[in-house]
Amino acid sequence: MGKHDDCVFCKIINGEIPSAKVYEDEHVYAFLDLSQVTKGHTLVVPKTHTKNIYETPAEVAKEFFARIPKIANAIKKTYKPVGMNLLNNNEPPADQSVFHLHMHLIPRYGKGDGYSANWTIHEKEYTQNDLQQIAKDIHDNVPQ
Template sequence: MDSCIFCKIIAGEIPSSKVYEDDKVLAFLDISQTTPGHTLVVPKEHVRNVLEMSEKTALELSSRLPKLARAVKSATNAKGLNILNNNEEVAGQSVFHAHIHLIPRYDSNDELSITFTEHEPDFDALAKLAQKIANEVTA
């Protein structure tokens, strides 16, 4: 059997607090509970992350997100919700089975901090980078 902890949860070898399951996707509470109701949504197919995911698996996974996000927000009475996905260790991925975090937010002063820096944009540099990325998309 695969040593992946999420594969073991999917197989029922490790207990979890399931909130949703169908033939393609499993959602369960994260044991870390960054905030109460922190839920992980995983494809049942073992795939490392979005970078290695097929379009079919991505569609199966993402199509469940709105329903699950609404359920988590409603059940927890959260004021909002972050949907977060980390790809590779440098980006914070610690379990190498694709998963989406649904993190309820109750107060803008909670301990979770996600920040974006603001600075004057270099539109020429942005245009060049956008073109480089667009070329990769069509490659």
């Protein structure tokens, strides 16, 4: 497993920094986020150090994402949230502050529960032709 001496999540995985462990297996480690945006807010991290989604090998991604439903369902069973947000930030402009891939599982308990994801909708700014061109541009860069 990858380990970076200056990575706080690697230190948590290796037991050098205490955490409230939710789940662990050979591929992932899940623990409560100290901020607890909502009760049960959990971070899931791959044990293999990878900076972000861009640098994640397919095999690491496969094992990492395969565990998300299992952990999300455990939170759902425990606290009965009315919904859940999954949040992954990549690079500082997207608010990534720890540079080890991680997924936030944020249980939702209704309006005013402490979490909000507000964005501006630009639907009227893009025609169907614009959307088709954007989709083609992205498609052309998907590795075959």
